Amino acid sequence: IEEQQDSRLLSILEDVHYADVAEIANEIEEDQATYLIKLLDSDKTSDVLTELDDDVREAILKNLSSKEIAEELEELDTDDAADIVAELPKEIVQQVISEIEDRDHAEAIVDLLRYEENSAGGLMAKELVKVNENWNVLTCVKEMRTQAENVTRVHSIYVVDDQDILKGRLSLKDLLTTSTTAPIKDVYIPKVDSVNVNEKPEEVARIMSKYDLEAIPVVDEIGRLVGRITIDDIVDVIKEEAEKDYQLAAGISQDVEADDSILDLTRARLPWLFLGLIGGVGAAAIMGGFEEMISKHAILFFFTPLIAAMAGNVGVQSSAIIVQGLANDDLKGSISNRLVKEILLATLNGLVLALVLLFFTWFWKGNFPTALAISISLIAVIVVAGIIGTFTPLFLHKRGIDPAIATGPFITTSNDIFGILIYFWIAKLILGI
Amino acid sequence: IEEQQDSRLLSILEDVHYADVAEIANEIEEDQATYLIKLLDSDKTSDVLTELDDDVREAILKNLSSKEIAEELEELDTDDAADIVAELPKEIVQQVISEIEDRDHAEAIVDLLRYEENSAGGLMAKELVKVNENWNVLTCVKEMRTQAENVTRVHSIYVVDDQDILKGRLSLKDLLTTSTTAPIKDVYIPKVDSVNVNEKPEEVARIMSKYDLEAIPVVDEIGRLVGRITIDDIVDVIKEEAEKDYQLAAGISQDVEADDSILDLTRARLPWLFLGLIGGVGAAAIMGGFEEMISKHAILFFFTPLIAAMAGNVGVQSSAIIVQGLANDDLKGSISNRLVKEILLATLNGLVLALVLLFFTWFWKGNFPTALAISISLIAVIVVAGIIGTFTPLFLHKRGIDPAIATGPFITTSNDIFGILIYFWIAKLILGI
Structure with missing residues (x-):
């Protein structure tokens, strides 16, 4: 279909939502996507551009002239426009901006570029409806109409004083129901939540x-x-946060998708695997230190994967709950209470699991002392793993580091090593070797 | 402060946002919270109620009369009111509903109770502004004013025909800028996205x-x-989804928070640990089957935690990427392409890691054949783990099961067993024992 039948293509795409056009553009070849974007009206393509994958967008923008890019930007809200400008190569930014006909729009975009991407300033748009507290309702409605031209959706009407200081907000309802000569001062709601430009997303x-x-x-x-x-x-911020936490927990270090290149995926996955490798080598070294036990108590060695898995699982469970509690800001109580709770919890879990393991090992090898030693070690390992899992994210959070990195390979690896070390120590102690 | 000083308490809480009052109520004692709720105006407390933790809300509602509950419900939007009614004990529901003075509101709540919680019907509210396509702009504005009384925020004005069939929407902007006698038929936008009541959240x-x-x-x-x-x-749905996936990945089976009771937390965590225990026992049994190798090649046993950890990590990484791709609906390409890609990726990662391991083991024990055997097995284990990690979520998704359960302990456990089995097989083959 892609070959030349412009008018048919246009009539098909006319009724398609821009988000769907973007999905199509993401999947076809680069030059075909560029062709598509050039074919469509900038009214629609500008929105398509914001929805494209980064790499596809970059490729398409490379094939557009500064003038064409400027046309797209004019159709966009200032926040989306600024995001696109921020991605452009430095040498063409100035030219693109100068091609934007609406000077207010261009100014707003340039203003937004000053803010750090990872702040409220980087997220915000300049489009809003604001009225002066000294106006009356009639002037206000008139002004609003002109301002609303540039604003896709009116959320709130903000009230400012002569110095542009935010004073409050105005509800559409009140505006519709009060007399037209009433001064805004008397009808606005002086309570309004706001955030500072430097606030974190x-x-x-x-x-x-x-x-x-x-x-x-x-x-x-x-x-x-x-x-x-x-x-x-x-919504995008929340989704990205959640994805990042999920990926960190799964041991993927960068924001990658299943369809990224093998090299990108390797770069995102290899570092964590390497951490696992170091942990495994550490565990091997520890076991090497207990080699003399192997002739008498080979069975101890058979259970090392179990011990490592349990230490890892318990650690991830405890840390995940803490990470989520920190993210939702609903952790209460003191650290020492939390410590007692985690120890009780881990002991309870450990007892149940150790009892099951005790019977299994006893019946399997018929050697009660060894079975008992393994089970008691398991309880100790679970308790220590729970404590490490609870405190690592709390500690990281206190130090200002994202606690989410504590779940996943990081905690698994350290718990593997600690777990196996504790396991052999306690077993050695109990079996008196 | 909580003792009797009503007026002081009232004046303090007057300016506090309801979400903050809810946070306070969550932290104090049950009877104090009830006291607080009774003290405040139902205008504010109704919103507080929706923000409370489930158990706190339940306790407070138990102490309120049907009439008091009905008053709270009248202040709420129908969706929030229906959620609260759904939580009330069956025997008092009818009484509470009958105490609601606004009959339309009561009817809307009862209507909403019919829908399943986990559907668009269970999420929606009845409050909306709708106009008939046969009206003109003036009638429409008048009607809107009355309807808007019940609606906290006007999002869109929906246009319906005489049978209440959704025809399109009206923009506030157009309404403000067209002549008052124009029929709605001519100004409304006939394209509007909508969802069916049975759609999943x-x-x-x-x-x-x-x-x-x-x-x-x-x-x-x-x-x-x-x-x-x-x-x-x-936003709540997205957050809950993300939390659920995160908890599944971390091996926590129910929706728990760090502050839940030890018993709840145990119930949520023990099943997955039990799964891990079974995996560990399986791994031990496999190693028991290779016991004759222990005298000659004890070193093989030292590396089992490493093999298990690698198999688990690779499995979780591959499955997490697929789970996320499925959730965002952006997986492209055929299954066989994905297979080839995952194998290439795993081989690449495996080669790098195996090489490092080879040198380490060689220098440590000075036995090249054993070191080589361990390293080659590692590559095989990583490739198999990657394949299992990729296909388990795809398979579950095809069968209509939430693929998110594939990450976390499930994949870790099965990969532990497979990994160790493959490891010993290949090592045995290479070392010719």
Whole structure:
């Protein structure tokens, strides 16, 4: 279909949502996608561009002239436009910006470029409806109409004073129901949540989802209204956070997808596997140190994978619960309470599991002392693993490091080593060798 | 402070956001929380109730009369009210409903109770602004004002025909800018995304976040408008989904939090640990079968934790990427391509790791053939683990089972066993024993 039948293609794509066009563009060849983008109206393609995979977008933009890129940018909200400009090669940025006809729009984009990507400023858009507290309702409605031209969706009407300081918000409902001559001062709601431009995206997400907000105004250091963040951007932040935590827990270090190249995937996976290798070599070295036991108690060696697996699993379980509690900000109580709780919990789990193991080993080899030694070691290993799993994320969090890295290979590896060490020590002690 | 100083308490809490009051109520004693709720206006407490932890809410509701509960429900949107009613003991539901003064509100709540919790119907609220396509703009604005009384936030104005069939939507902007006598028929936008009442919440979340929607209308089987879902409910769905996947990956089977009781936490964690125990016992049994090798090649046994850890890590990595790809619906290409890719990837990772291991083992024990055997087995184990990790979630997904259970202890355990079996087989083959 891709060959020349422009008009047919156009009529087919006309009714397709931009997100679906983006999905198609992601899957076809680069030059075909470029062709498609050039064919369609910039009204639609601009939205398509924001939805494309990074690498596809980069390839397409390379084939567009500065003027064509500028046209796309004009159709976009300032936050999306700024994101695209930030990805452009430095040498063409200036030219692209100068080609944007709407100077206010260009200024807003340039303003947004100043903010760090990983902050509220990097997320916000300049499009918003704001009114001065000294206006009356009629002026306000008139002003709103002009402003609303540039704003796709009106979330809230923000009220500012002459210095642009955010004072409150106005509800559409109140505006519709009060007399047209009433001054805004008398009708606006002086309570409004806002975030500072330097706030972290995760914190903005937490505030917005806690208070069920659909948009939040962003203010600078002295309280001036500089932009607004909408919930759809926050949905992306929440999803990315969750994906990152999930990948960290699974031992994948970069943000990769199943369809990335083998080299990218290797780079993301190899470091964690390497950590596992070091852990395994450590475990082997420990076992080598207990080699003299092998002739009398070979069975001890058979259970090392079990011990390692249990230590790893318990560690991941405890740390995952703490990581989630930290992320949701709902951890209560003191550290020592948590310690007691985790020890009780681990002992309970350990007792049940050790009892099962005791009977199995006893029947298998008929040697009760060895079976008992293995089971008691298992309890000790589980308790230590639980403690390490609980405290590693708490410790990292206190030091300002993302506690999510504590789940996954990191905790598994360290627990493997500790587990096996404890296991052989205790077994040696009990069996008196 | 909690003792009697009502007026002081009231004045303090007056300016506190309901989500913060809920946080306080979650932390204090049950009877104090009940006291607090009774003290405050139902206008505020109703919102507090929706934000409380399940167990705290249950305890508080038990201490309220049917009339008091009905008052709270009247202040809530129908979706939140229905959620609370669904949690009430059956015997008092009827009484509570009959105490609700606003009959339309009561009817809407009862309607919502009919829908399954895990569906679009269970998520939606009845509050929405709808207009008939046969009205003109003036009637429409008048009608909207009355309807808007019951709706906290107006997202979209939905247009229906005489049979209540959803026809399209109306933008506030267009409404403000067209002449008041124009019929709605001529100004509405006939394209509107909607979901069926039986749609799964995850699918609704996918659609809303893909198309950046802030509200989506819900229609029944014949296209009648029955409710709407807003993005704040979807944010909760997305978060819960992410938490569930994360917990499954970490081997925690129920939705628990760090502050739940030890018994709850044990119930959530023990089953997966038990799975790990069985895996460990299986691994021990396999090693027992190779016991005759222990005298000559004890070193083989030292590396079993390493082999098990590698098999587990690789399995979790591959499955996590597939699980995420399935969740985001962005897996492309055929199964056989994916197979080839995973094998290449695993081989590449395996080669690098095996090479490191080879040198380490060689220098440690000075026995090249054994070192080579261990390293070659490692490659084989990594490749098999990668294949199992890739295909288990794909297989589960095809069978309609949540692929997320494939990550975590499940894959770790099976890969431990397979890994150790393959390791000893290949080592035996190479060393010719």
